[in-house]
Amino acid sequence: MPTQKKSLKISMHPLIPFFIIFAVLPYIPFLGEYLSLWIEVMIWVIFAISFNILLGYTGLPSFGQGAFFGIGAYGAAITFLRLVKGVWIPIIVGIIVATAAAAFVGLFVCRKRGIYFALITIAFSQMFFFIAFRWDEVTGGETGLSGIDRLSIGIPRLFSIDLAPLLNYYYFVFVFLVICTLLIWRIVHSPFGRVLRAIKENEVRAKYAGYNTSLYKWVAFMISGIFAGAAGALYTLLINSAFSFVLHWTQSGDVVMMTILGGGLVNFFGPAVGAVIFITLRDMLSAYLRQWLLVYGLIFTLVVLFMRGGILGIFSKRRR
């Protein structure tokens, strides 16, 4: 009976162990010491899982997704330095600006697919990169923006949490991770998400079923931009600065690679696994080996060649 199956599933919701791992991570001996690393991992997990709405679920190869991460980062930084010294407002503005940018770019790409889609997203992300790189007065140009401090959050006279200590900021980002992951889970497993998967399978047929597929693709692109913007804003607060590298095309490439490596094409958590591997390899391996990217590239090549479906592909016979 399908109903029985369902209740079994709920009792062991896959998001629960996922959240528990990140909740206890700072208290695990040895590993817990690398707080700033894990914060960055969580930020990339948000970014990669949301990117996978496009790549894994809708089949849209956005190769310029770093743009929205970067715009979120700059949006938060500029707001902090010029408008409001705070935590929430810069983050919210970062998200809004990134979403608006995604909505704008989405207008140009939502009728495209495949290589044309990929090329246009790359073109836009390069455009944003050069704007950030050249527009000294606003973005700080080559040097970027710095001095974005993590202040306190809370309710005046009731309580306040200082985000400057890394442990506090870790749990602040963790809350974002939980909220974002829950929302994305909900989106991809909703009737809307089913249409996205149908578009990936056969866009012509989806159109003929009566869906305005361009509209669905546009909305998916914008949703993905929301979370990329959030990740970018959190990143600005982590490194207390924003510089043009966050908009560099390699950011977009990294998120594509980690999504495929981890198994985003077959599993919701694939991008998360890829993000963990990428960031930890980068930080730990690079201490011993300057050519660490060579190792990473080799792993990536082997996975793509011999493990179709990525690392999590081993565990799932059927998709998702």
Next chain:
Amino acid sequence: MVILKTQNLTKRFGGLTAVNRVTLEIEKGKITSIIGPNGAGKTTFFNLLTGFYKPDEGRIFFKDEDITPLPVHKIIRRGISRSFQVLQLFENFTVMENVWIGVQAAKGYGKELFSSSELQDVREKTEEMIKKIGLSDKMNTLIKYLSHGERRMIDVIISLTSNPELLLLDEPMAGLASEERVRMSNFIKNLSENLTIIVVEHDMDVVFSISDKIAVMHQGELIAVGSPEEIRQNEQVQQAYLGEAR
């Protein structure tokens, strides 16, 4: 009563005129077959009627409304639907999910699109439609593991999910075994009790047995329209098409 009307419909691909000034009226509740040799423009004609291609000239009227400029999904919602000669299915979906997508589209959801619970009414309708074609036991099988005949049936069923008034069937018999052909042609005849059907088909036995009216295309042009009997007698048709088959 005329449900669909085309006026001087023309589509060119570079130097090739795939559909050339086709003016045709389709009567409501009837089965009209379009026949013609390969490359006569039949599938292109379907693509024009459903908005997949835009005509270079001419207009299309559905229930007296000009639908020429509308995109595919709007034409589907107005009540035209089609099946495909080359099957268009969601290959990594189950039978259930394939039909589900169509049923969900027809319901036209708003905020329920993001609900976490299953849409119960969609499930019921989907199960009912699959039952109709006798595939209930394969509900959760991936569609790619079904036989060709079953897959073709699903292709037709998906095109019925939008509750069309006019259904375009593009070679529904292609690749079917003889007993499946009988089943499919009975299925089409049953369908025609409630809706208008245009069939593109190469199987002349089927065409002449199910059609109320036959239109013959040749090199993009409509060369004859009439009852099966009239078409059988038509010399031009015999030369262009039937002659070479016999």
